[in-house]
Amino acid sequence: MNFNTIFLKSFRVLLLPIAALYGLIIMLRNLLFNKKWLQSARFNFPVIGVGNLAVGGTGKSPMVEYLAHLLSSEFRIATLSRGYKRKTKGYALANANTTALEIGDEPMQFYLKHPDIAVAVGEERIVAIPHLLQDCPDLQAIILDDAFQHRTVTAGFNILLTEYSNLYTRDFFLPTGDLRDEWASAKRANIIVVTKCPDDLSEEKKAGILRELKPLPSQRVFFTAIEYGIPYHICNAENTFSITPNEEVLLVCGIANPKPLKDYLLHNTHAYYLQDYSDHHIFSIDDLKEILQKFEEITATHKLILTTEKDAVRLIKFREQLTGIPLYVMPICHRFLFDEGSQFDEMVVHFIRHFSFNPE
Numbered sequence: 001m002n003f004n005t006i007f008l009k010s011f012r013v014l015l016l017p018i019a020a021l022y023g024l025i026i027m028l029r030n031l032l033f034n035k036k037w038l039q040s041a042r043f044n045f046p047v048i049g050v051g052n053l054a055v056g057g058t059g060k061s062p063m064v065e066y067l068a069h070l071l072s073s074e075f076r077i078a079t080l081s082r083g084y085k086r087k088t089k090g091y092a093l094a095n096a097n098t099t100a101l102e103i104g105d106e107p108m109q110f111y112l113k114h115p116d117i118a119v120a121v122g123e124e125r126i127v128a129i130p131h132l133l134q135d136c137p138d139l140q141a142i143i144l145d146d147a148f149q150h151r152t153v154t155a156g157f158n159i160l161l162t163e164y165s166n167l168y169t170r171d172f173f174l175p176t177g178d179l180r181d182e183w184a185s186a187k188r189a190n191i192i193v194v195t196k197c198p199d200d201l202s203e204e205k206k207a208g209i210l211r212e213l214k215p216l217p218s219q220r221v222f223f224t225a226i227e228y229g230i231p232y233h234i235c236n237a238e239n240t241f242s243i244t245p246n247e248e249v250l251l252v253c254g255i256a257n258p259k260p261l262k263d264y265l266l267h268n269t270h271a272y273y274l275q276d277y278s279d280h281h282i283f284s285i286d287d288l289k290e291i292l293q294k295f296e297e298i299t300a301t302h303k304l305i306l307t308t309e310k311d312a313v314r315l316i317k318f319r320e321q322l323t324g325i326p327l328y329v330m331p332i333c334h335r336f337l338f339d340e341g342s343q344f345d346e347m348v349v350h351f352i353r354h355f356s357f358n359p360e
Contacts (some may be wrong), residue, residue, distance in 0.1 A: 012176045019176035026173065027182050033151045040154045041126050044357040045133065046141040048348065049155030051148025053168040053185060054178040056279060057257030058161040059195040059224070059334060061106050061310065064145050066334050067159075068114045070345055075352055076117075076138050080128055081107045081145040083121030085280040091122040091131045100313045105280060106145065108313040125153045141352050148188075149181050156358075157351045160189035162213075163257075164197040164223075169212050186213070191347060192221045193334075196260055199225050201337055222336060222344050226260050229331035234312050235319055241304065241328050246270055248300035252291055252307040252327075254281035254314070261308065261330065272306075273298065283314050288321060295325075306330055 032038040048067065052058040064079055071077050083092070083104035092103055100108040103121045111119040118136045122128025125144060133139060144155055162168045168186065171177045186192065194209060201223060215221050233239035243249070247269045251261065254277035265272040275294055277287070295305050304326040307315060312329040315322070336344060 015175045019173040022175075023173035023179075023182065026180070027184075030151075030182060030185060038151070040151050042154045042156070042357070042359055043129060045129075045139075046157070046352045046355040047129070047144060047153070047155045048141060048351070049144045049147040049158045050161070051144075051146050051158070052161045053148070053181040053183070054162070054166065054171055055174065055180055055256070056178070057255075058163045059193075059226075060146055060161060061109065062332050062334050063159065063161060063193070063195075064106075064110065064143055065113060067143050067348065068110065068117055070348065071141060071143075071352070072114060072117050074349070075140040076136070077141045077143060078118035078120060078132055078136060078139050079107065079110050079143045079145055080120050080122065080125060080132060080147075081110075082123055082125075082150075083107055084146075085282070086121065089123070091128045092120065093132070093135050094119040094121075099317070101282070105310050105313045109309050110145075112313065113309075125150055129153065148185070156355065157191075157348070158189045159191045159193060159348075160186055161193050161195050164194050164201075164209075167194070167209070167212065187216060187219075189219060190351075191344065192219060193344075194221065194223045195226075195334065197223045197225050197337060199337075201225070203338075206338065220343070220347065222340055223338060224334040224336050226264075227333050227335040228261075228264055229333065231306060231328035231330050234307070234316060234327045234329050235323050241326075243268055243306075244302070246302045248272070248298055248303045250275060250291070250295050250298060250303070250305045252305060252311060252315075253277065254283075254311050255279055255308055258308075261332075265306070270300070270302075277311075281311075281314070283311075283318070285318070288315075288318050292325065304328055308332070 033040055050060055050063050086104040087101045094103055094111040107119050107121050120132045168183060171179045173179045192215060210221055230240045230242060249265055249269050249272040251272050252275045256279045275291055306328050309329055309331060
């Protein structure tokens with residue numbers, strides 16, 4: 001949801017009492033876990049958690065993909081997600097016949113891009129992890145997607161993401177702000193990644209953010225920028241297309257924060273038109289007809305339809321109708337700034353190689 005309009009921002013301020021109550025509930029819940037009055041399970045197995053303190057748009061999915069690419073060449077790994085907005089319940093392990101409706105768009109994206117790793121979903125991770133280990137007994141590590149607030153399972157290694165333009169230290173609880181957890185929870189992270197930074201982030205700005213976040217001596221803070229890859233056709237990944245300043249683009253987008261991609265198109269195309277949908281929108285045949293009609297209305301000679309990888313897994317069901325349509329998918333990844341990517345990689349790999357079980 002886009003909260004950037006003046007009206008919606010003003011409306012959210014009016015909800016401050018609800019936000020304060022929500023914050024008190026979250027802090028009480030965390031206190032109960034911290035005091036061990038609510039129990040959290042630890043597994044004698046390397047578990048890496050990826051998450052944030054705010055809702056949507058910090059780059060969790062690209063981070064999970066980054067970790068999958070980093071680790072899969074050396075370790076047998078799996079991803080475990082909740083499967084947000086899927087039409088099924090309980091634990092499920094992706095296979096060749098799985099669809100996004102069954103496991104959710106983000107897990108489906110992981111499965112399509114990384115068929116060599118196990119991709120599972122389950123709302124209750126404390127139940128799903130044993131199922132996953134039983135189905136894949138040769139696993140060496142599990143990546144928990146969007147698991148920072150799900151404290152019934154304690155990951156051995158936590159990666160916390162916060163967006164450069166909306167650091168958690170400048171945010172407030174829902175619904176006035178975007179926080180779903182308190183600032184103090186950041187202390188549970190081993191690594192904090194400031195995402196979606198400008199490419200030219202200065203050392204001075206970096207130092208200022210470090211002072212603001214106040215990481216613990218045991219924590220490392222990294223900074224990443226968005227890097228877009230070469231778009232590929234939704235029906236054939238080998239069919240790629242390089243966007244030029246001559247192109248006019250119809251952007252089909254149903255993600256939490258499309259602003260970075262819109263900014264990219266603003267500076268790298270002749271013009272773009274937005275066909276916007278809600279986050280995790282399930283596309284219907286009427287949506288497809290509307291998209292194709294909007295595309296036909298663009299009179300430019302050089303034109304194409306562009307969508308995100310998350311949206312693509314919900315559009316691919318229309319493969320037959322899209323085979324001859326110039327609908328391309330824009331890949332996205334994290335690029336570490338200040339030449340610190342290798343240090344991030346080493347910390348994650350070291351955790352798995354030297355894992356030791358600590359029941360506390």
